[in-house]
Amino acid sequence: MEPRIGVFVCHCGINIASTVDVKRVVEAIKGYPGVVHAEDYVYMCSDPGQELIRSRIKEKKLNGVVVAACSPTLHEATFRNTVSQVGLNPYRCEIANIREHCSWIHTDRDKATEKAIKIVKSIVEKVKLNDELLPISIPITKRALVIGGGIAGIQAALDIANAGYEVILVEKNPSIGGHMAQLSETFPTLDCAQCILTPKMVEVGQHPNIKLYNYAEVEDLSGYVGNFKVKIRLKASYVDWSKCVGCGVCMEKCPTKVPSEFEMGLTTRKAIYVPFPQAVPNKPVIDRENCLYFKTGKCRICEKVCTFGAIKFDEQDEFVEEEVGAIIVATGYELYPIEKIGEYGGGKYKDVINGLQFERLLSASGPTGGGVQRPSDRKVPKRVAFVSCVGSRDPELHKPYCSKVCCMYLTKHAMLYKHRVPDGEPIVFYIDIRSDGKGYEEFVQRAQEEEHVTYIRGKVSKIYEDNGELVLLAVDTLTGEPLEVRVDMVVLGMAIVPSPAVYELAKKLKIQIDANGFLTEAHPKLRPVETLTPGIFLAGCAHAPKDIPDTVAQASAAASKVLEMFSQKELQHDPMVATVDEDRCSGCGVCVTLCPYGAREIEVKDGKRVAKVNEAKCEGCGSCIAGCPAGACQQRNLKDEQLVNMVKAVLE
Amino acid sequence: MEGFEPKIVAFCCKWCSYAAADLAGTSRLKIKPNFVVIRTMCSSRVDPEFILQAFLNGADGVLVAGCHPGDCHYVNGNYKTLRRVMLLKKVLEQLGIDPRRLRLEWIAASESRKFVVTIRKFVDELKQLGPLRLEAGDDNGSNG
Numbered sequence: 043m044e045p046r047i048g049v050f051v052c053h054c055g056i057n058i059a060s061t062v063d064v065k066r067v068v069e070a071i072k073g074y075p076g077v078v079h080a081e082d083y084v085y086m087c088s089d090p091g092q093e094l095i096r097s098r099i100k101e102k103k104l105n106g107v108v109v110a111a112c113s114p115t116l117h118e119a120t121f122r123n124t125v126s127q128v129g130l131n132p133y134r135c136e137i138a139n140i141r142e143h144c145s146w147i148h149t150d151r152d153k154a155t156e157k158a159i160k161i162v163k164s165i166v167e168k169v170k171l172n173d174e175l176l177p178i179s180i181p182i183t184k185r186a187l188v189i190g191g192g193i194a195g196i197q198a199a200l201d202i203a204n205a206g207y208e209v210i211l212v213e214k215n216p217s218i219g220g221h222m223a224q225l226s227e228t229f230p231t232l233d234c235a236q237c238i239l240t241p242k243m244v245e246v247g248q249h250p251n252i253k254l255y256n257y258a259e260v261e262d263l264s265g266y267v268g269n270f271k272v273k274i275r276l277k278a279s280y281v282d283w284s285k286c287v288g289c290g291v292c293m294e295k296c297p298t299k300v301p302s303e304f305e306m307g308l309t310t311r312k313a314i315y316v317p318f319p320q321a322v323p324n325k326p327v328i329d330r331e332n333c334l335y336f337k338t339g340k341c342r343i344c345e346k347v348c349t350f351g352a353i354k355f356d357e358q359d360e361f362v363e364e365e366v367g368a369i370i371v372a373t374g375y376e377l378y379p380i381e382k383i384g385e386y387g388g389g390k391y392k393d394v395i396n397g398l399q400f401e402r403l404l405s406a407s408g409p410t411g412g413g414v415q416r417p418s419d420r421k422v423p424k425r426v427a428f429v430s431c432v433g434s435r436d437p438e439l440h441k442p443y444c445s446k447v448c449c450m451y452l453t454k455h456a457m458l459y460k461h462r463v464p465d466g467e468p469i470v471f472y473i474d475i476r477s478d479g480k481g482y483e484e485f486v487q488r489a490q491e492e493e494h495v496t497y498i499r500g501k502v503s504k505i506y507e508d509n510g511e512l513v514l515l516a517v518d519t520l521t522g523e524p525l526e527v528r529v530d531m532v533v534l535g536m537a538i539v540p541s542p543a544v545y546e547l548a549k550k551l552k553i554q555i556d557a558n559g560f561l562t563e564a565h566p567k568l569r570p571v572e573t574l575t576p577g578i579f580l581a582g583c584a585h586a587p588k589d590i591p592d593t594v595a596q597a598s599a600a601a602s603k604v605l606e607m608f609s610q611k612e613l614q615h616d617p618m619v620a621t622v623d624e625d626r627c628s629g630c631g632v633c634v635t636l637c638p639y640g641a642r643e644i645e646v647k648d649g650k651r652v653a654k655v656n657e658a659k660c661e662g663c664g665s666c667i668a669g670c671p672a673g674a675c676q677q678r679n680l681k682d683e684q685l686v687n688m689v690k691a692v693l694e
Numbered sequence: 695m696e697g698f699e700p701k702i703v704a705f706c707c708k709w710c711s712y713a714a715a716d717l718a719g720t721s722r723l724k725i726k727p728n729f730v731v732i733r734t735m736c737s738s739r740v741d742p743e744f745i746l747q748a749f750l751n752g753a754d755g756v757l758v759a760g761c762h763p764g765d766c767h768y769v770n771g772n773y774k775t776l777r778r779v780m781l782l783k784k785v786l787e788q789l790g791i792d793p794r795r796l797r798l799e800w801i802a803a804s805e806s807r808k809f810v811v812t813i814r815k816f817v818d819e820l821k822q823l824g825p826l827r828l829e830a831g832d833d834n835g836s837n838g
Contacts, residue, residue, distance in 0.1 A: 113716045114733075139731070142719025147810075148727045157727040164732065554769065574769060618735070636738075638769035663768035664739025668778070680739065685732065686747050689703055692730040693751040 045076035045170045048104040049162060050095055052086035052111035054141055059084075061145035063155040067110065070159045076170050078102055087117050092124040099128045106130075106169040110138040110162045131174035133617070133679055138165040160692045167687040172679045178615040180658045182268035183367040184608045185210065189260055189547070192220020193590060194372035194582025194597040196242050201601035203251035207608055210364050211246065212274055213256045214543070217321030219243050220374055224304060226404035226412070228590060229454040230485035236407065240320045247322040253364075257327055259543075261361065263550050266639075266659040267577030268367045268613050278357040279327035281314070285352035288316075288324045292344035292353070300332045306399040308417060309409035314344050319407065328353075368577050368604040371551065371561060372597065373544045375583035378433040378441065378537035386432065386505040386534060392418040393512060393531045394505060397451055400533045404458050414462045416531040423530030425467045426459055427514055428452040429502050433537030435473065441537045443558060446587040448535030449476045453486050455533055456495040469496045469527060471516060479589065498525070505532060538587040552640065553578055561585050571600040575639070576661075579603050618678050619660035620667055626674035627652045633666035633675055642666055700754035700820035702729035702813070705740045709767040711759030713803035723810045728817050729757070736760070737798075738771030742782045745796060749786075750828070755795045755820045757812065762800040772800070791832050792823055 049071050053059035064082040072080045079102045083091050086109055098104060107130065109121045114137035122132035140158040148154040184207050188199045191213030199209045211218070223243075225235035246252055255274055262273040298313035311317075313333040316326050334341035335355060345353040380396050381389035388394055393416045395403075402408040403415065416423045430448050433440040449472065456468035475497070477483045489495040504515045514527045540559045548555045553573040554562040561580045564572040571579050581597040582588070588596070607613065620633075620642070629651025633642040641659035644651050653675070667675040667682070676682060706712040712733050718725070734740055737760030745756045758779055760772040776798065783793035799812050826832055 113719070115713070115716060139716075142716040143731050144719075144727070146719035146722055147715075147725050149724060150727065153727045157730060160730050164730065574767075636774060638771070661768060663736040663771050664734060665736065665768065665771050665774050668739055668741040669774065677735075677739065680734065682741060682743065685734070685741070685744050688732050689744055689748045689753075690751050692703060692732070693701060693748065693753055 046078045046104050047076050047106040048079040049108045051082040053084045058145040061154045062158045067158050096128045107135040108165045110140045112141040113139045133175040136165050136169050138162045163691040164688040167691045168684050171684045175617040178617050178657050180268050180613040183365050185366045186604050187366040187369045190372035191218030192374045193222040194593045197594050197597035198370045198601045203249050209252045211254045212258050214259050216257045216327045217317050226401045229450045230481040243322040270366050272364050274362050276360045278359050280357050282352045283325040285350045286325050291347050295343050295347045298334050305402050370579045370600045372581045373541045373584040375538045378539050396536045425529040427529045427532045428470045430472045430535040432534040445538040447589045452535045453489045457489050457493050460493050618662045619657050620655045621676050622653050623674045624652045626672050636666045636669045702755045703748040703753045704729045704731045704757040706731050707737045707760045710761040710803050711801040714801045714805050714809040717806035725810050725813050736768045736771040737775040754826045757797045759799045759801045
């Protein structure tokens with residue numbers, strides 16, 4: 043195509059024209075090879091300015107346009123739309139940035155004008171070799187995968203399902219509900235956690251648009267935005283759930299007792315078990331690790347007592363494949379192991395417990411029916427210490443970040459303890475009190491002023507046992523006094539850490555995790571629920587420690603991002619992707635190793651190895667192109683030749 | 695070297711340093727017009743060949759600017775850039791081009807001031823180095 047390029051130089055009022063001699067730019071570019079027309083106008087982006095461009099394209103039969111104006115960030119889309127209105131391919135229009143990168147940062151009019159001419163020439167060189175492109179259309183599978191069935195996953199799944207799209211919800215445990223199901227009451231309203239959560243769990247279980255895979259894990263993921271293929275491992279439960287009616291006789295008769303995960307080890311469960319009475323689905327699984335039959339080859343009592351023939355000892359893990367268009371990762375958190383805090387006797391003293399254990403002691407459905415008893419001797423503790431920032435805000439030894447919820451839940455714990463044990467004495471040790479949510483500060487004030495909770499500013503240095511009591515050594519940093527406080531029980535506000543499985547999962551999904559193991563968002567301010575991999579979103583504590591309101595808000599935000607995708611007929615993708623000259627390609631595969639998106643593959647074609655580009659996956663970074671030793675890879679409209687010509691033009 | 699004004703080609707990543715240069719304009723910061731920006735999608739699009747071409751065609755210095763480590767818009771392109779630039783600096787040395795003429799900087803979209811300071815310092819350093827003379831070798835006679 044013989045280039046017939048028109049150059050349109052904008053004054054931007056005086057923004058450009060006061061520093062750059064626009065007339066001189068027009069004159070200088072008129073004779074430049076490939077340029078058949080050049081003119082200036084006071085406001086090129088105005089209606090008359092755009093009309094000027096459209097009419098010149100027709101009159102002069104222009105096949106390329108350069109608008110010398112402000113940054114392409116502002117009006118590239120505007121002018122590409124302008125030229126396409128008269129039939130010119132939008133990718134044959136480019137912007138020469140002579141405002142932000144020239145007139146606004148320079149003062150010497152002569153030199154600024156010379157520089158503006160160079161910028162325009164370089165963009166003319168680019169347009170000369172620009173191809174006519176069309177956006178790449180990608181079909182979308184309008185089904186979503188939600189990984190994790192805690193409150194974040196539940197909320198996201200319900201939002202998408204209620205909008206009319208199918209959702210696949212994968213939960214690794216036998217029941218959905220996550221940690222929220224373990225909580226007693228929630229701050230700052232003291233709503234019963236189960237009362238607000240279980241209806242949502244039931245809704246998920248019964249929703250016609252939600253396919254729930256509980257006791258399952260994501261094994262593998264392939265594909266790309268709009269077109270993911272996910273392989274899910276359904277872990278063998280050894281119970282045929284289609285036959286099981288949930289009568290519970292098997293659990294009653296099972297002779298093996300193991301510590302209950304749901305009750306945080308405060309009580310036991312059987313080897314065949316439902317994690318908690320309100321579980322969804324309410325069907326048991328056999329814990330292979332602890333089942334007597336799997337350990338010794340004898341027992342099978344559950345099988346004998348099951349009148350429905352639901353026990354299947356020969357069951358194997360199964361795999362299913364599902365196609366989805368978008369994924370929400372909501373894999374949640376764990377508490378930092380208490381054993382790592384040796385100076386507090388974590389794991390050594392029975393009455394030094396973590397926050398979730400105390401939740402179970404407070405819960406009406408917990409092992410004590412909501413009456414606070416200390417684990418060692420079931421005595422009602424008369425003094426309880428609540429210690430915040432255990433493992434958090436400790437960059438030297440543990441985690442550098444703030445776990446966000448501990449200040450609030452320890453306040454709640456102290457308050458609820460006081461409600462259960464009115465003559466009890468709760469003491470909270472803190473560094474700062476962070477109460478920045480709606481109604482949170484008032485809640486802390488209430489604990490201090492109305493509920494008579496003692497707050498001591500100071501970090502506990504050591505906890506030891508003495509004569510059936512626990513002794514805390516600390517310094518009150520407001521008075522400077524060293525303290526020795528004797529209590530019956532200690533609750534540690536442990537750091538929140540990401541669910542350990544998230545590391546492997548992130549590798550499978552090709553999403554990023556940060557230095558602390560949390561999932562990384564695409565932009566900390568403006569893209570908080572997206573990952574850098576298109577089509578994969580995140581919600582809840584997998585992203586960072588957060589409370590229930592923030593988790594629910596983020597889950598709904600992630601769901602709305604998925605729905606935004608699903609509201610389109612097909613996805614549009616920038617066509618400036620990598621290309622391969624198959625004759626030049628030696629099939630070395632360097633591009634495959636360089637691509638962060640898995641968009642490059644080697645294919646054998648007529649017995650020859652050649653590199654391929656998956657256009658839907660390619661994000662157009664150009665890494666592979668610069669790395670290709672054979673010069674076989676190019677980027678559409680940013681070819682090597684274009685860039686070299688641009689370099690030459692600016693150095694003329 | 696009196697009156698010598700070095701010519702700089704600045705390859706800027708669309709997502710960070712290009713935007714930082716835009717912000718320098720929006721903030722009306724002032725720099726000398728010794729440089730021209732060429733926009734790429736990512737610093738890792740910058741083929742070492744472009745840098746050599748710039749030197750061959752009269753550039754006294756080349757700046758490659760990308761996102762800070764860990765912040766790459768394309769996951770890890772900036773690490774590839776880092777490797778390539780480090781290698782190329784060794785090659786430049788062998789070609790008789792002072793490797794200080796090639797600069798790699800991490801400039802976030804918000805760091806307009808860093809962009810300006812980077813250019814200023816680079817201009818100053820290149821003034822010290824003098825014009826690039828490929829035929830004569832790049833020592834400007836200082837070693838005889």
